[in-house]
Amino acid sequence: MRLSNLFMPTLREVPAEAEILSHKLMLRAGLMRKQASGVYNYLPLGLKALNKLENIIREEMNKEGAQEILCSALIPSELLKESGRWGVFGPEMFKQYDRHNREFCLGPTHEEVFTDIVRSAVKSYKNLPLNLYQIQTKYRDERRPRFGVMRSREFVMKDAYSFDSSWEGLDTVFNKMHSAYCNVFSRCNLDYAPVEADSGAMGGSGSVEFMVKSEIGEDEIVFCTKCSYGANIEKAQTLPTNVIADVSVREVEKVYTPGIKTIEELAKYLYKKPSELAKTLLYKVDDKVVAVVIRGDRELNEVKVANHFVATEIEMLDAEGVREATGAEPGFAGPMGIKADAVLIDYEVAEGEVFSIGANETDYHIMNTMYKRDFDGIVGDFRKIAEGDKCPVCGEAVTIKRGIEVGHIFKLGTKYSEALNANFIDENGKENPIIMGCYGIGVNRTMAAVIEQHSDDKGIIWPLELAPFEAIVVPVVMKDEAQVKIAEDIYNNLKSMGIDALIDDRKERAGVKFNDADLIGIPFRITVGKKASEGIVEFKLREEEEARDILIEDVYTEIVKAFKEKGKVLYSKTEL
Amino acid sequence: MRLSNLFMPTLREVPAEAEILSHKLMLRAGLMRKQASGVYNYLPLGLKALNKLENIIREEMNKEGAQEILCSALIPSELLKESGRWGVFGPEMFKQYDRHNREFCLGPTHEEVFTDIVRSAVKSYKNLPLNLYQIQTKYRDERRPRFGVMRSREFVMKDAYSFDSSWEGLDTVFNKMHSAYCNVFSRCNLDYAPVEADSGAMGGSGSVEFMVKSEIGEDEIVFCTKCSYGANIEKAQTLPTNVIADVSVREVEKVYTPGIKTIEELAKYLYKKPSELAKTLLYKVDDKVVAVVIRGDRELNEVKVANHFVATEIEMLDAEGVREATGAEPGFAGPMGIKADAVLIDYEVAEGEVFSIGANETDYHIMNTMYKRDFDGIVGDFRKIAEGDKCPVCGEAVTIKRGIEVGHIFKLGTKYSEALNANFIDENGKENPIIMGCYGIGVNRTMAAVIEQHSDDKGIIWPLELAPFEAIVVPVVMKDEAQVKIAEDIYNNLKSMGIDALIDDRKERAGVKFNDADLIGIPFRITVGKKASEGIVEFKLREEEEARDILIEDVYTEIVKAFKEKGKVLYSKTEL
Structure with a gap:
């Protein structure tokens, strides 16, 4: 892509309502624009990063045997009435009426829809297990949308629902999803932790939240200072100390x-x-x-x-x-x-x-x-755990941090299958409710969390896997035809290697170009300047302070080396 | 993908409301399921085909310099009030109110939203031209949803909007989009025609519809039997015959x-x-x-x-x-x-x-x-043209056919930019309204139109570019370990070549497997049967009647040859 053509309306000033770094940077770097409170439009750089994240999720989900489908956002009220949830969401649910005054909602979540699809398709244990997911737009009319896409009213969610004939099967898919989520968040370079979460009174132990550590997070997470224990504060147990009361104390x-x-x-x-x-x-x-x-x-x-x-x-x-x-x-x-x-x-x-x-x-x-x-x-145990309390696993002191919830995996059991009569015939010819789990990732929120953890005062520092463009070639003097020619050659070579490359062919000062490259956070910058005539260009990683001069031919090996190190795969056309 | 794991709930009987072939086949082959009247959920095979179509559109749009963005479906009423369109859509527009009773709609189209994004980003002719598009879900509360995804209430649309500083610029991008659309529909193997369409009283000549010829189409198209003239019946001119009235005729x-x-x-x-x-x-x-x-x-x-x-x-x-x-x-x-x-x-x-x-x-x-x-x-000229009337271009007789409108390109001019004050400063420092065009493709409808034109009594015959899977390997006797081993090898080899392959590893009779492969329309079928031990398998194209025996090693060259002939590109991992 040529930067002169790229629709990248960067901003010097961001609206005061942008309180957190990721929200500010997403506006400043021209990743998105606000359409209404809690509703955003994605511009080319934002959409490219979002799509790359979606593809990471797809790869990891597919690897674990999940299959992608796509459901409508319009859900007829009948389905949510069957499960008893029509009234549960309150004003957070966008209700919708059609021209015949039939009642719908804009789906805040899709348990009922997936259960409905599966109940009409699955008859026997032989059709199970199934793990279906979608990457789809959800609607929740938040009371207080804020922090940009971190808490918005329209957002992209990956939601998966698993269907099993046995509780062991549910455990297996739950563990697979746990591992898929770890892979997704690791590939995003996130400093995150899976923590125990509350699973309601009936849910047993099957609820894990994936938390990105961040000061601006809206959740409190409890970590042990010694062992690997981590839990949402709502879940973290406090223990009795077993002190024997001294009954000889003063009178009331x-x-x-x-x-x-x-x-x-x-x-x-x-x-x-x-x-x-x-x-x-x-x-x-x-x-x-x-x-x-x-x-x-x-x-x-x-x-x-x-x-x-x-x-x-x-x-x-x-x-x-x-x-x-x-x-x-x-x-x-x-x-x-x-x-x-x-x-x-x-x-x-x-x-x-x-x-x-x-x-x-x-x-x-x-x-x-x-x-x-x-x-x-x-x-x-009826109180919130506090800093310094004993870890319920090992007894050492716990500490409390803030986190952003980017994922949640949950054993649903038979709650929805019983309500919606989603049954299967088992090996003995007996009808049983299907055993379900659900697994969500907040896609836009994950993207914002990445920016929270990967940025500096100059802008975003995209991890290679999410960068809208992987490399940017910057010719310093646009009037110098030889320089421009060398830059164009490097740009074309990178593209033919399958690298998502950008060339800054604008007639701007080098300083402006460097600032923009830093702001939009491109991992590799190749600057073609004075020494280009001697076969030397400047090579700089966005994540490092210093640039270094290297031979033009080394640009490709350096980049390939970096791709290899980060385990990133390159695809190119197969010669037929 | 292994067919034993694939969520592909095929149907023997389809609901009576499925009147047309594509609707029936999309249900029978397990491509989608109905959620409500005019609202559908896509299952794995349907979504894969839909995604492939979307990617064809993306490639052709990007090739012509268009850039992808993604806008919200929730549009605040203020924007449509600015353009004067808030009342225009009538009951076809889904209105939506949030918890503060603010008025929104679920976007039936996005002219105002794109104009709003561009007016806040573009100041000067130097920022132009721009051509932005999205592939996004639209909502229209059709009075009579029917024919499956052909006329539905929720559908995926590729909508592009171009922004130019001159009318010549508009002509240029209009022609580029014309050619991109031809490429898209050609790659889908569609028998289609671009035809002149009505562009309203102000619109001049800039309105072309892309019509897929089909008996079930809801539009009437006029073609000349001699020249290349084609037009929507609403647009097609009739000419005066210039007969001189004979005033000596009978009295009133x-x-x-x-x-x-x-x-x-x-x-x-x-x-x-x-x-x-x-x-x-x-x-x-x-x-x-x-x-x-x-x-x-x-x-x-x-x-x-x-x-x-x-x-x-x-x-x-x-x-x-x-x-x-x-x-x-x-x-x-x-x-x-x-x-x-x-x-x-x-x-x-x-x-x-x-x-x-x-x-x-x-x-x-x-x-x-x-x-x-x-x-x-x-x-x-105030009447509808009729079969046998004179072609307005060459004077020969016209014929009238039915067509499915899959695309529409339209010169908007300054209608929206004037209404929304989307101006630019020209070379002389003068402020002018931006000159716009809009370009739409009905994505789901195009997919259904492909099925209308590419199917037989056994099922879908997917064109290679849209096939959810490109090849299916069918081991005939699952108990024959050697046979299964050979089938698995072929399957794995195809996958490593970058081919989207499926293996039918179900314990079903060969007849059942062949029927399903035909129903879901996979282009290449490789049957591994008795002769496999001699190194021979059966190779069959879905579009041909006859299968033929070939050597196993020829499977790969046959498929590569077919890919080459159809101009389809294969991608594989680059060795780093």
């Missing part, structure tokens, strides 16, 4: 705490540390009123509470509900005598300390209370 | 024609041929009431009437309007004394004959009337 004492409603205020007022207080949080879990008691300095983990009850909905109780449960104004709840369907006590509160708690009476708290002696409840 | 005579309202009834009643009668049709053209007089045996061409007035809307006048214009019940309109804003007389009626016309009085007609002597109006 009710204290007047006028208008003292928060842990901070109470700690100050009672001259205690927040960790010596216990807070009682009231929730509505499905239809139950639930009180959860955790240490004053901790955060509650709603996912753990919901999972305890195998519940699908959890929300904080409103003020009126709190008054009914406690007989007091909000701010004075405590486990002693509370009117709740269940009281959950976090391990730390159940262990050998005394805690100050709410008295269930407006303006009063109770000091020196103790689990079992003064109040009762179901003991378990 | 008003006749009582009780309840005689149609041409058929009138012809019978008056003992005349329909061609001796003239019918007067009343239209509302934008805001004008227009009477059009054509011969009784002819059809009116509404496009010609609308274009005469440079009008955007044309519809038949309702009964009330007819009564106002004629003073009579509908069925008795005539040009003598009619109250209309304009009276249009078709050439044939203006030429030297007498005609019977309506009397503008209920139950009366007038015989022996003559243009100029008895009534007046604007003479021109």
